[in-house]
Amino acid sequence: MSTTERPRILVVGGGYVGLYAARRILKKMRYGEATVTVVDPRSYMTYQPFLPEAAAGSISPRHVVVPLRRVLPKAEVLTGRVTTIDQDRKVATVAPLVGDAYELPFDYLVVALGAISRTFPIPGLAEQGIGMKGIEEAIGLRNHVLEQLDKADSTTDEDVRRKALTFVFVGGGFAGAETIGEVEDLARDAAKYYNNVKREDMRFILVDAADKILPEVGPKLGAYGKEHLESRGVEIYLSTSMDSCVDGHVVLKNGLEVDSSTIVWTAGVKPNPALARYGLPLGPRGHVDTATTLQVQGTDYVWAAGDNAQVPDLAARKAGVENAWCPPNAQHALRQAKLLGDNVISGMRGFPQKDYSHANKGAVAGLGVHKGVAMIVMGKTKIKLRGRLAWYMHRGYHGMAMPTWNRKIRVFADWTLQMFLKREVVSLGAIESPREEFYEAAKPAPAPVSTPAPEKAKTS
Known part of the structure; x- marks a missing residue:
């Protein structure tokens, strides 16, 4: 870590907002005007809308992440966690991956x-x-x-087989619906290469406490998404929840009980609980309370945006929606991050802050290859698309929203190759414990157990 007499802009978090805000600040900043320090427990940013496609093998996992040090070469990138912040002293406590925690002074905080x-x-x-x-x-x-398919193909125990081929997903928002759509596609394709596993042997279950799925795209497209998934054999249980899943025995509120080796939880998000130790004003659900300028209420040197911030939605409020807050999605995060970067520079130079206002442009969701829903908002007109065209809209929007041209090109290359090559269905389950085989080969052999020689019979 370098030391400097220049003002320090401390960016806590290297996700979508942290990365784009730091890039914007570095772009607008004069040479030597300040030091930008980014702290995150990971050395890369993850583009979360692509996680379902990474899980299905449509995109290489390496292409879904962006290395912070490569994208922010002029910033100081520290791999660790900011555990506490002393607002009076303007000092953050950083816990690195290894070693003792240390204090890091700052002048401006994101x-x-x-x-x-x-x-x-x-x-x-x-x-x-x-x-x-x-x-x-x-x-x-x-x-x-893929390991569950391997198990089901090789076992003769019907209970083990049934449990391996039952997949339960909890949460019917974007993450849940997209993930079950992509994973069902993956399992359907993979089953073609197994002698003893067919798609009809599998059971996919989607559970949500709400009375609909995909609420972000509206009731009609949400209903279409539900019908589409059900047409592919997915069981959908709405207005219910999961009571327990001890040892894979899933018990739903509606009385259904199944045994499953795969329970995927995508039932919403909440602000990072570390915020409670930062000495900042928080909203009723734990978000940082910000003004329309993205400045934290009551401060002139702290800004917040994205999923951990409670940002007033000016566009919705102008349309007559009282107490509207910006939803936690990539559309708002990208635009908030850029304005936040501009406002940090303005605040550092003593210029006025600008308000954040962005009207919703719609939403897109992919439900597997060539399947999706999209709602495009143009003024007062809402264009609703479904099927292959919506899927193209989904890929086009998120492909262009992916940070850096390096990653954009790699993602589009993955998609292009997929048009001509079959899906890869290799399971790398051993990646969870890569040293296990070497350990078995290298560990000392057990000492031989000596047995006494049999006594010879006595002869008289």
Whole structure:
């Protein structure tokens, strides 16, 4: 870590908002005007809308992440966590990956921690559940699903087979609907290469406490998405929840009980709980309370945006919606990050701040290859698309929203190759414990057990 007499702009979090805000600040900043420091426990940013496609093998996992040091060469990137912040002294405590924690002074602060999975105290969830917030989880889910097909193909135990081929997804928003759509596609394609596994042997279940899925695209497209998934054999249970899943035995509120080796949890997100230790004003649900300028209420040196911020939705309020807040999606995160970067520069130079206002442009969702829904908002007109055209809209929008041309080109190359080559269905389950085989080969052989020689018979 370098030391400098220049003002330090501390960016806590290297996700979508943190990356784009830091890029914007570095672009607008004069040479030597300040030091930009980005702190995140990972050295890369993950583009979360592509996690379902990474889990299905449509995109290489490496192409879904953006290395922070490569994209922010003029910034100071620290791999660690900001555990606490002393607002009076303007000092952050950083816990690195290894070694002792240390204090890091700052002059301006950007809070971009994002969100974590919203969970409930359901028996068995912590031990059995698989999340979908990081690229590691997407890779793990893909390997896990293909491993279940391997198990089912090789066993003669019907109970083991049934449990392996039952897949339960909890949460019917974008993450849940897109993930079950992509994974069902993957399993359907993979089953063609197994002698003893067919798609008809598998059971896909989607559970949501709400009375509809895909609420972000509106009721009609949400209903179409539900009908489409059901036409592919997905069982959808709405207005219900999961009571327990101990040892993979799933019990739903509606009385259904199934045994499943795969329980994917995508039932919403919540702000990072570390925010409670930052000494900032928080909203009722734990978000940082910000003004329309993205400045944290009551401060002139702290900004926040994205999933961890409670940002007033000026566009919705102008349309007559009271107490409207910006939803946690990539559309708002990208635009908030750019304005946040501009406002940090303005604040540092003593210029006025600008308000954030962005009218919703719609939403897109992919439900597998050539399948999707899209709602495009143009003024007061809403254009609703479904099927292949909506799927193209989904890929086009997110492909262009992917940070850096390096990653854009790689993602589009993956999609292009997929048009001509069959889906890869290799399971790399051993990646979870890569040293196990070497350990077995290298560990000392057990000492031989000596047995006494049999006594010779006595002869008289």
